[in-house]
Amino acid sequence: MAKKKSREPEEVNCEGDPSPMIDCCFLLLMFFIVNASQITVSKDPSVNMPHAVSASEMKDANGCIVVNVFADPDVMGAKNPKALEKFNQTYAAYPGTVWGVADASQNSIGYNSGQSQQLSEFITKQREAMEAKGIKPEMIRLYLRGDADAPWSRSSGAIRAAAAAGVSNIVFGSLPAEN
C-alpha cells in the first residue's frame, strides 16, 4: 500500500513590527516633556503642602525665590515619619531649622527663627543675581512653600525677610483641594 507522503508546512517568517510601539513611546515622551517643563522650583519633600480651593496654574517659575517653611518636627513626624527623617537628614547641620532654602548649587541651607536677618541677606543675594540675569524686578517673587501645619509667625517671618530684601510679591504654593 502506498503511503501518502505528508507535506511539511511552509516556513513562516515571524517578524514583529515595532513601529506602533515606537510611536506610542514618542507620544508618551512628548507628554512628559511638556509636563515636566511646567514648573521647575525645587520641592522639599518635608513640606506637607496646604490645599487651596481657588488657585491658578504656575506657568513660569522664572524669578521665584523659593523659601520652605517647616512645621514643628513632632507635628511633621506624627503626620509623615519619612518626611521627618528626610528633614533631619537634610538639615542636620542647621539645628532648629524653620526656613529652608537651596543655593545656586542646590545645596540646602536651613535658618532658625532667630536668623531672619540671614534669610533676608540670602533673598537679597538671590534677587541681585536674578536682576543681573535680566529678570525684571516685578517678576521677582517670593515663592512661599509653607507647611499646612506651620505656625503663621514663621510664614510671616519669611514674608518680612523678603520685604526687607526688596521683594514684595508673594506666591503662596498650594495643591488643588479638589482632584
Added chain:
Amino acid sequence: MARRKKIDPPAEEEITSNISSMIDCCFLLLIYFLAATSLVSEKKLDISIPPPGDTASSKKPKVDPGNIYVTKAGVVTWNEGLTVGEAYDPSLEPGTPAYLQQRRMESLVENLKMLKEQADAVETTPVVMLHGAAGAPHQRIVDVMAALSEADIHSVGLSTTADE
C-alpha cells in the same frame, strides 16, 4: 576567438538601518521624565504686600478697609464680628467632602466681593488687612488667600498678632 566572459550583476543588497539604539535612548528619556514629573502640579496664590514706606497706602482710604482675623485655633472672622470659618481640624483627610467644606469660606468670599464692588465704584483698590495669630496654622492663611483670589483681590496687608 576568445570567449567573452559573462559578468554577473552585483547581488542586490538590502539597506536597513538599526534603530534599536534610538529606541533604547527613547526609553531612557521616557523613564527619566516619568520619574521626574509629578502629575499633581503645585498651584499658586499671588499676593502683593505694600512695600515699606509706601505713602499711597498710608493715606486714608476712600473705602473702609476689610479686616480678617485668624485665631490660633484657625477660626476666621470678618471685621471682628462675623465668623466666616470654623476652627481648623488637621485630622480631616484631603479630598473628602468635610475637608472641602472646611476649605471653602463662601461667606468671606461674598464679603470680599462686596468690598471690591464698593472700591470699584469709587475707582480705588480695596484695602484688606489680614491679622493672623502667631500660632495660626498656615493652611488657614492659605484658605483666606484663596478667598481673596476668588474675590479678585491681590493686594493685602499682613500683620501678626499675639496668640489668645
